[in-house]
Amino acid sequence: MKRNGIFVKVFIYTVVFSTLLVGATAALFSSQIMAYYSGQQLRKISSTYEQLINRSQENADIAVIASQFHERNQTFRFYITDKAGHIAYVTPGANANNREVDLKTEGNSFIVYLGNGYILHVFNDDAFSVKYHALIPRVLVMLIAMLAVCVIGAFVFARQMTKPIQALADNTAKMANLEEVLPLPERQDELGDLARDVHSMYDRLKETISELEDEIMREKELEETQRYFFSAASHELKTPVAATSVLLEGMLANIGEYNNHPKYLRECIKMMDAQSKLISDILEIVSLDDRRIVPVPERLDIKRILADILPHFRTLSEAHNLPIVIGIPDAQTILADSKMLKKALSNVLLNAVQNTPEGGEIRIWSESAESAANDYRLCVLNTGARIDDRILPKLFDPFFRVDKARSRKSERSGLGLAIVRKTLEAMNVDFGLENNSDGVLFWVALPKIS
Known part of the structure; x- marks a missing residue:
């Protein structure tokens, strides 16, 4: 789950945003479709009741005109009211009892304004109603299809966005352990620039570490060389000094052959000369090491x-x-x-x-x-x-x-x-x-x- 954390987040965010967008789009288009169908119904009603609407402009009794129209179109259900809301005419099959109350609340009706201040109320019969029950399944199928496309698109988008990031994260984890890392495929975008910068930084880091390791190794070798040098120098200086000391003590004590002072003094001088040359050589090596002897070509x-x-x-x-x-x-x-x-x-x-x-x-x-x-x-x-x-x-x-x-x-x-x-x-x-x-x-x- 940790490795796919960024993928899951991007996928969820994309799905939620896409769902909100689809819902807003569906709401907008549903209101537009309802308005369109309502307009279509009004136009259909107007064309159906055109003769009644035209004759209502006459000064004749509206009830007589409506009765004559109903005789020719007995399947239509409607009623007519004046400006005060009183019923001027109602079709016999609409509602015979308590008209003043029930006709105004019966189902959904469409209103058409007639001449002389009268209002035509047309009931929402099957002839004018829209088959919303047949339209709803189609709309649901369409919404489900849109959501499915959004989910698939969100998955592909999240995968394409997070795959190089996950690969780069895996590489950086290997880099932290100084493991060998293969370069990522070339990309000509910000992720590609980031990957190149990270790999370049890792290469420079490896070079620096290698240089530091070499430097540490050289320091260890130098310390070992110096330790050996001082140990050997001490040994080389100690032995002839000890020998000279023995000769001098023998001569001072007049022991055996050491009574021959000139012979053994010459031996002491010979050893001291050798020590002097040895010390000079040591000082020369030290001077060369310290760069105090500069060549003049x-x-x-x-x-x-x-x-x-x-x-x-x-x-x-x-x-x-x-x-x-x-x-x-x-x-x-x-x-x-x-x-x-x-x-x-x-x-x-x-x-x-x-x-x-x-x-x-x-x-x-x-x-x-x-x-x-x-x-x-x-x-x-x-x-x-x-x-x-x-x-x-x-x-x-x-x-x-x-x-x-x-x-x-x-x-x-x-x-x-x-x-x-x-x-x-x-x-x-x-x-x-x-x-x-x-x-x-x-x-x-x-x-x-x-």
Whole structure:
């Protein structure tokens, strides 16, 4: 009943209004029909009593004229009165007793004014009466038919008016539960405009909810990343501080080998230098996150940038017996921040040198990016290496290490690729790390200058 509430209301209102309209129409036409038939009766009486009416203009006795007329028309029943209401003549079969009283009240009569002030009263005999008893059933059938048409019309009207409203109400109920809703059939009226506005609002609402969910997810990921970052940073800082504290306490107490103060002081200084570098890297990541380091793009030559940073890695690569193969054409100019790009590439090359297995090599080349014709893609490949696809996305997380034991021994902080990601994100360039058939490939898309 609730779902059809508006249909029932519209249907009832329409039926009531239609019934009132039909009743008013029937009342109006019935009075018009009665007046029409009364006029017809008067005209019929006038034509029937025409001879009597015409002769009443004569000065002869009205009773004699009426008697002569009745002799020729003995089936007619009538009587004649003067202005005072006294009966001048009455047909013998009308009412023989107490005429003054009964004739004026007997049935319905029609009045015709005669000459010389006389009035003709004609009884409503079958000859002049209208067969209302035969007319009434026809009128009732007609009224019932009109009411039936009104009810059917009201049903169709209510259904057509409320069906789209009910469909829209069902859709809005689904929208409230964030369910999928099919669009309603197109209508070129106010209901169609309302349906389009509601669906448009629902689409925008879903987009907003999706954006909020994504934002909440990003906030959760950020909180988790920050929690992991602080936990890892605390661990990375706590261990060497504890080790330094042990060395210093041993030297103060002159315990065993700790008597060799110069040796262990150098160890303390070495650990403090490592901690200083770690803290600097952490502060750099924080600055990049806070957008306090703003890139200043300038015109750069890719080959020249690599020539400036490669000498710092030659010794390390030769110690690992890792050849570095360069394949960059001349005159490839880009628009980028020189200091930030060198910082990112230095960390990438250091990571490549440290993770390329024996017998491999490091290849560096540039090419036009397939996804963007206005970019150069600078690629660094360390051959023979392979990283689990599940671990690849985590390599850019701060303090993440594939092999924690090896990493600590080689004095890696685990912040190199994290700094690379933050730096390239601040420069607003695309980059990626992926496995291919030859090894592990890092690439960065740099905007070219024609």
